[in-house]
Amino acid sequence: MLTRKEETYLQKKLGRRPNLLEIDMIDAEWSEHCSYKSSKKYIRSLPSHGKRVVVGPGYDAGVLEIGDDDVITVHIESHNHPSAVEPYGGAATGVGGVIRDIISMGTRPIALLDALRFSSLNDENKTSKSKWLFKNVVKGIADYGNCIGVPTVAGEVEFDDSFKDYCLVDVAAIGLGKRAQIISNHANEGDQIVLAGNPTGKDGIRGASFASKLLDDKEDRSAVQIPDPFLEKLLIEATIEASKSNCINAIKDLGGGGLSCCLSEMSHLVEKGFEVDLAAVHTKVADMSPNEIMISESQERMVYIINRKKLSRFKEIFNKYGITYSIIGKVHGQDNLNIHFQGKSIANISCDLMVNAPLCYRKSKKPGYLNRTKKGIEMYKVKDYNSILLDLLSNPNIGNKDWVFQQYDHEVGLRTVIKPGANASVIRVNDNKFVSIKLDGNCKHCYLDPYFGTLGCLSEASRNVVCTGAEPIGIIDHLQFGSPENPQIYWTFRKSVEAIIDFCNYMKVPVVGGKVSFYNETMSSPIKPSPVIGTIGLIKDSSHITKCVPTFGDTLFILGKTYEELGGTEYTDSIGYSEYGNVPKVDLEIDRKNNSAVLALIQHGLIDFAHDCSKGGIGAALAELAISGNVGIDIDLEKIPNNCSRPDYLLFSESHSRFIIGSKQRNRVKEILRSKRCIFSEIGEVETTKILNLHHSRKEIINLPVNDLACNYNTINHIMDGT
Amino acid sequence: MKLGIVVFPGSNCERDVHHVLNDVIGISAQYVWHMEKSIDDYDALILPGGFSYGDRLRAGVIAAQSPIVEAIKKKAEEGLPILGICNGFQILVEAGLLPGALIKNVKLKFSCKWLEMEVLNVNTPFTNLFRVNDKISIPIAHGEGRYVIGDDKLHDLYENNQVVFKYKDQNPNGSTEMIAAICNEKGNVMGLMPHPERASEPILSPDQKKSNAELIFLSLKNFLSSYQKN
Numbered sequence: 001m002l003t004r005k006e007e008t009y010l011q012k013k014l015g016r017r018p019n020l021l022e023i024d025m026i027d028a029e030w031s032e033h034c035s036y037k038s039s040k041k042y043i044r045s046l047p048s049h050g051k052r053v054v055v056g057p058g059y060d061a062g063v064l065e066i067g068d069d070d071v072i073t074v075h076i077e078s079h080n081h082p083s084a085v086e087p088y089g090g091a092a093t094g095v096g097g098v099i100r101d102i103i104s105m106g107t108r109p110i111a112l113l114d115a116l117r118f119s120s121l122n123d124e125n126k127t128s129k130s131k132w133l134f135k136n137v138v139k140g141i142a143d144y145g146n147c148i149g150v151p152t153v154a155g156e157v158e159f160d161d162s163f164k165d166y167c168l169v170d171v172a173a174i175g176l177g178k179r180a181q182i183i184s185n186h187a188n189e190g191d192q193i194v195l196a197g198n199p200t201g202k203d204g205i206r207g208a209s210f211a212s213k214l215l216d217d218k219e220d221r222s223a224v225q226i227p228d229p230f231l232e233k234l235l236i237e238a239t240i241e242a243s244k245s246n247c248i249n250a251i252k253d254l255g256g257g258g259l260s261c262c263l264s265e266m267s268h269l270v271e272k273g274f275e276v277d278l279a280a281v282h283t284k285v286a287d288m289s290p291n292e293i294m295i296s297e298s299q300e301r302m303v304y305i306i307n308r309k310k311l312s313r314f315k316e317i318f319n320k321y322g323i324t325y326s327i328i329g330k331v332h333g334q335d336n337l338n339i340h341f342q343g344k345s346i347a348n349i350s351c352d353l354m355v356n357a358p359l360c361y362r363k364s365k366k367p368g369y370l371n372r373t374k375k376g377i378e379m380y381k382v383k384d385y386n387s388i389l390l391d392l393l394s395n396p397n398i399g400n401k402d403w404v405f406q407q408y409d410h411e412v413g414l415r416t417v418i419k420p421g422a423n424a425s426v427i428r429v430n431d432n433k434f435v436s437i438k439l440d441g442n443c444k445h446c447y448l449d450p451y452f453g454t455l456g457c458l459s460e461a462s463r464n465v466v467c468t469g470a471e472p473i474g475i476i477d478h479l480q481f482g483s484p485e486n487p488q489i490y491w492t493f494r495k496s497v498e499a500i501i502d503f504c505n506y507m508k509v510p511v512v513g514g515k516v517s518f519y520n521e522t523m524s525s526p527i528k529p530s531p532v533i534g535t536i537g538l539i540k541d542s543s544h545i546t547k548c549v550p551t552f553g554d555t556l557f558i559l560g561k562t563y564e565e566l567g568g569t570e571y572t573d574s575i576g577y578s579e580y581g582n583v584p585k586v587d588l589e590i591d592r593k594n595n596s597a598v599l600a601l602i603q604h605g606l607i608d609f610a611h612d613c614s615k616g617g618i619g620a621a622l623a624e625l626a627i628s629g630n631v632g633i634d635i636d637l638e639k640i641p642n643n644c645s646r647p648d649y650l651l652f653s654e655s656h657s658r659f660i661i662g663s664k665q666r667n668r669v670k671e672i673l674r675s676k677r678c679i680f681s682e683i684g685e686v687e688t689t690k691i692l693n694l695h696h697s698r699k700e701i702i703n704l705p706v707n708d709l710a711c712n713y714n715t716i717n718h719i720m721d722g723t
Numbered sequence: 724m725k726l727g728i729v730v731f732p733g734s735n736c737e738r739d740v741h742h743v744l745n746d747v748i749g750i751s752a753q754y755v756w757h758m759e760k761s762i763d764d765y766d767a768l769i770l771p772g773g774f775s776y777g778d779r780l781r782a783g784v785i786a787a788q789s790p791i792v793e794a795i796k797k798k799a800e801e802g803l804p805i806l807g808i809c810n811g812f813q814i815l816v817e818a819g820l821l822p823g824a825l826i827k828n829v830k831l832k833f834s835c836k837w838l839e840m841e842v843l844n845v846n847t848p849f850t851n852l853f854r855v856n857d858k859i860s861i862p863i864a865h866g867e868g869r870y871v872i873g874d875d876k877l878h879d880l881y882e883n884n885q886v887v888f889k890y891k892d893q894n895p896n897g898s899t900e901m902i903a904a905i906c907n908e909k910g911n912v913m914g915l916m917p918h919p920e921r922a923s924e925p926i927l928s929p930d931q932k933k934s935n936a937e938l939i940f941l942s943l944k945n946f947l948s949s950y951q952k953n
Contacts, residue, residue, distance in 0.1 A: 142833050146864070147774040149735025230733050230777025320756075321732060407833045409864040411921045412772075414739045419929065428926065542926065721830070 002027055009358050014349070021339070021347045024291050026354060028257035029264055032518050035357035038484035039516040042497045050510035052473055054179065060101040060253065061175065062512030063182060064474050066538055071182065072435060073175035074536060075101040076476045077255075078517045082225065083140075083169040087133045091140030091169045092227035093299050098173045099150065100253030100302060103236055106183040106243045107175030110413055111427050112145050112152040115439040115478070115532040116404075117168035119161045121396050121719050130159075133167045135720065140227070141171065142407040147229035148236065152408035153416050154425035156439045159396050162447070162528040168520065170478050170532050172439060176429060181243060185250040187270035187305045187331045193263075194311075196318055196325035197235055197301040198228060200259070200293055201284030231300040234321040239302065247314040250305040260294040262303050264337050264354035270305065273333030273351075278341045280328045290341045305331065360484070367488035373448050373567075373580050380575075382648045385694075385701040388571070389619050390708065392652070394715040397570055398616040400627075403716045422548045422628075423467035423612055426539065434545060436470035436537035442615070444568035445583040445654075447528035450492040453568070454499035454531050455586040459656045460614050461535035462507070466595045467610040467659065469544035469602045470537025474512040475504060477533055482526025484518045492529040493518075500533075506588045512536070546602050548609045550629035554686040555666040559594050560658035561679045562618065562642035564649050570616050571652035584655045590679075591657045597676045598659055604672065606665050613658040619651040619694075619702070621660055626692045627710045635684035637696040647696045662686060724947050726752035727765035729795070729811075731786040735773035736808065736920065743920040744769075748940045750947075757789040766947050767804040767848070768795065770811025772864070772918060782825065782867040783813030792818050804848040804943060805912045809865055812904075812914030821907055821914050822880070823872035829897025833866035837929055839891040840903045840917060844884050847910040848946035852938045859888070860934045861917040863895055868916040870898040870905070883908050888915060915939075 002010070002023065010018055010026060018026065032038055048056035054071055055063035061075035079094030095112060102109040116137060119130045134157075145152045150173070203226050242248050252266045259281070267274045278290045284298070306314050311327075318325050332338075337354065339347040382388065392398055405420040417434060418426035424438035440461040446453030462472045477500055482489040493516075504511055520527045539545055550556075566572050567581030601607045613621040618640065626633045637650060644650040663669045666682065673680045687693075692709060694702040726744055730737045737754060744752035752769070755762060762768065775786035786792070792814075799805055799820050807815040815821045828834055839860055842853040872880065877899060880886050888904040896916075904915030921927060922936035 139832075146833055146866075147733070147735075147777055149773060228777070230774065230779070233733055233735065233774070233777075406836050409833070409835045411835060411862050411864055411918070411927070412735060412739065414742060414921060414924070414927060417926055431926075547931075 002030065006030060006358060013353050019347065021291050021294065022349055024295055025260040025347060025349065028260050028295050029354045030357035031257065033256045034261050036516055037357045037360045038362050038518060039493070040359055042494060043514065043516060045501055046511040046514070047501060047504040048511050053510050053512060054182065057511060057513050060104040063105060064512055064536065065179060066429065066433065069179045070429060070433070071177055071179050073102050073105045073107045073177070074172065074474065074476055075513045076170060076172040076478045076515055076534060078168060078170045078478055078480065078515060080168050080480065080517055080520055083137055084166045087136035087167065088140040089225065089227055091137040092144040092229070093225045094169050094171045095141055095144040096227055096229065096232050096299050097253070097255050098171045099148065099232060102173045102175035103239045104183065104251045104253050105175060106181045107177035108240055109150045109173050109236065110176045110415055111174040112150050113172040113437060113439050113534065114141055114152060114155045115170040115441055116155065116157045117163050117443065117530060118159055119164040120159050129165050131720065137167060137169055138404050138407055144227055144229045146409040148233040149412050151410045151412045151416055153410050153427055154420045154437060154439065155401065155404060156441060157401055157404060158441060158443060160443050160528060162443065162525065164522050164524060166522040166527065168480055168530055172476060172534050174435065174437065183243065183248060183251055185269055187249055187272045188307070189331055190308060191249055191331040192306045192308060192311055192327050193274060193276060193329040193331065194304045194306055194314070194325050195281060195301060195328045196304060196323055198231060198298045199282045199284045199324060200288065200296045201298045202288065202292060202296065203298050205292060205296055225297050225299045228300050234323050235300060235302060238318050238321045238323055241317045242314055245313055245317065247306055247310040248304050249307060252303050254301040254303065256297065258295045258297045264351040266303060267337050267351040268355045272331045273336045273338065274329055275332045275338050276329035276340065278339060280326050282324055282326045290346055362484050362490045363487040364491040364494055365487035366491050385648065386704055388648065389623060389702055389704065390712045391574060392570055392616050392620055393623055393709060393712040395570055395574060396716050396719070398620050399713050399715040401716060403720050417545060418468055418547060423464040426468050426545055431542060432540065434539040434542070436465045436468040436539060437534060438464040439532055439534045440464065441530055441532040443528035443530045444573060444578055446496065446531060448568045448579065449583045450495035450529045451499045452583050452585050454496040455503055456584055456656055457531060457533040458500065458503040459586045459591050460612065461533045462595060463612045463659065465535045465537035466598050467546065467548065467612055469546040470539045471599060472509050472535050472537045474536040475509055475533060477511060477514040477531060478517065480517045480520050480527065480530040480532070482519065482521045486526070489526055496529060496531045503588065507592060543605065544602055546609060548611050548628055550609055550625050550631055550662045550686045552631060552686055552688050553664055554608055554662035555682060556633065556635065556684045556686065557661045557663065557669060557680055558640050558658060558683050559597065559661060559673065559678055559680045561655065562640055562644060562650055562653050562658065563655045564644045565653050565655050566649060569652060569654045586656045593676060594657045594659065594678060597673055597678050598661070601661065601669060601672060606669050606672070607661050607663045609662045611660045613660060614654060617652040617654050622694070623692060623709045625660065626706045627713055629686065630690065630706060632687035632689035632691045632693065632706065633684060634687050634693045637694055639681050639683045641679050641681055647701055724750055724766050725764060726750055727755040727762055727768045728752055729757060729768055729770045729791060730754050731757045731775035731789060733773055733775040733777055734771050734810065736771040736918065739920045740769055740771045743923045744940060747923050748937065748944060750944050755791065757786065757791045759791050760794055762791065762794050762798060767943060768798065770807040770814055772809030772811060775810055775814065783810060783817040786814045787817035796820065799912050802909060802911050804946065806849055807914040808918060809916055812916055813867065815912060815914045820912050821905055822876055823870055823905065825867055826869050826871055827867050828869050834895055835862065835864040837862045838893060838895060840888045841891045842888060844887045844906065846884065847887060847906050847913055849913050849939050849942050850887060851946055852942040857935065858891060859936050860928065861919060861922045861936045863917045865916055869896040870902045872899055880905060887913055
């Protein structure tokens, strides 16, 4: 609902009292979800320029040029509130929304990614919704993505009890097209406004406002939309065909705020006024009021602006696919959105006023809990390193996510070169050009230190992309927090934005898309700060594609120094100290140096694999390598550059900027790493024995058969399917 | 030599099959929209995978009522090679061109992964370059791929050598006798659940090695060229 201040502002600008329909329209458009009124001030300063950026954040999707007139479009969205109430439909319609943003640019969607957050799966409490949410969110994404034939190529899942009875569902999509095909989004006087797709119904009424407040126990199901992936698939094909036939002057999908937000944002974008007749809108039921038609969030709908002369061709294409459409109005005048119904004008507002909600200046204050969390941790002495490592591998945050990925058709489209589950996924653009992409988040680190936590997510996502042989060319961000009205939460949001600005400026990588989602709170507390970062990388030579599979004969190196940084690690969490300690920091200079060294090694053809050390530290990374190659690994831990006071800290610290590298040309690797002045060392070998063997001070501290590691690593399957 | 790729609303592997046939295998192939009634121009037809009509009601059942299916039935009788992949297989079964049924996977989940299958019948237009017992590395991606058939009909399938491929080592969906592909009595109509078009380029294989799944398309090319010579 509009605040009193907003109402006064609105009335002053309008010069009259708004009517009820106008209030509904403004309420949707000025919701936090649509207007970014609490965040705009800060996210405006995100670095979004670069030589590859054709269209930066702000439109439906960002556009990056990748050579030869090829462009990729990229966008990220979340559907947290609906998914927490109705996980299947909420997650599925989240996929639908982000895909329509990609087709709105005139590009074909070629890949989906998701980042999901739930509370712990191991919760013995029978009332825990975690498994139910997890199972149905994954099924919702799978059923939608599979049906529309867009592969879900990568994902990330995190479990933390701050998401109790709640979940975060982020979906990103990538599109591919030619620069000349990008829809220019313009309109001329007299152009026709066409609404196509699903009939407008009473589903999803006030969804945008629903997503802009706290969930209460009266779960509001009418605010959740109903998915129809089959219709979405038809919309993809028809839109691409119409775009190739040069029928379309402008497109926009209908998301939060329905027709109301779509028309006002579109009118603002093309700098023209619209005359719209709501009686022309095709609806699901006959008794819909004009208000309901304007703010319904029925899915799979798009608005197209079509030149009169192209209308017959447009109709031909949409008829071929059996898509219903209605001509709801025409372009007229300069700025106003004039809505008619049954011969009367029922709303008439400047779209400039609609899309520029008065900004909210939120107070910001360092959270009190941060004084408590700095306290040191008293750790017991470790007796059995083997069981600690096995427990960590069976932690769903670390364990393999095949249970998720196998439900996604990740192969359709013939582009998926590196499949989900590795460092980052690699998709083929053509035989000489590949895009690598990864989403990463870490709410435990961000809770303890939102600045370095976020910097860490940026560092990790980029490192994962570098491991596949790709140079990072763009960043997407999704900033998810509790209520911005709480100054302590708002402070964490600002720190997170600062980190993105610092990282992107230093690395000279632009932010090409993003989203802010506030009011993510459960009945008991706000979620931990949960920014999710996506890095997009480019590979220009198929021989540079690097998979993460060690083979017999590889010499193993570690690049980067391990610090005693245990705060927010999976290790301390597993023993009940998740909310204490110093989180890993990122030294941007070292981060950049190490990434560029690894890329140089890959481009010289010197290494077989590079693997990121992140959640679970070196211990988990080495176990993952042994499992992935089904090989033995023998390591002398003392050779690892570090400042750790205990072997368990060394094994499980989550310090950034570290890679484990395998090579059969050790001397040349050393030469290059020395010339780049990197901190590194040779730490061991890949062996045929199929045993992970780690020793420290001449003592063997870990000795485990690869089969045992693999079995523990498969824990999500055990929990979800009992197999 | 010209192949038709039959496209239904909701098909989603037609462009993949088009790419592999034209750019990898070297057979000219073009799309045929499901409203076409005349398909005389084609030497063979492929029904690609996807979710025709969103799998509503049951996978393949609505597509089987399309205008083109009557023409396909006629061509099948005349001996035209017709290959249904995944949803194409489901449509051929629903159209009555192949026996049995495809129902929900036994775990009730969609499953996308690489596995191995083996060759049983090498006397079809799609398998003439294989040897019996050859192993093929290939991915599956389906939610309704569990092949079921009554015992007496199963007996007939074996009797007539209609079981073309079987899964090896693991049964991914609970199919009767691990059946992955079958053909009609004459052998000119085949349906298979796994996706050979996804295993026809080494770069897409998990180990980036050449899979022999492309022999399914090469067999068809071989069949059609020797047929044309005669």
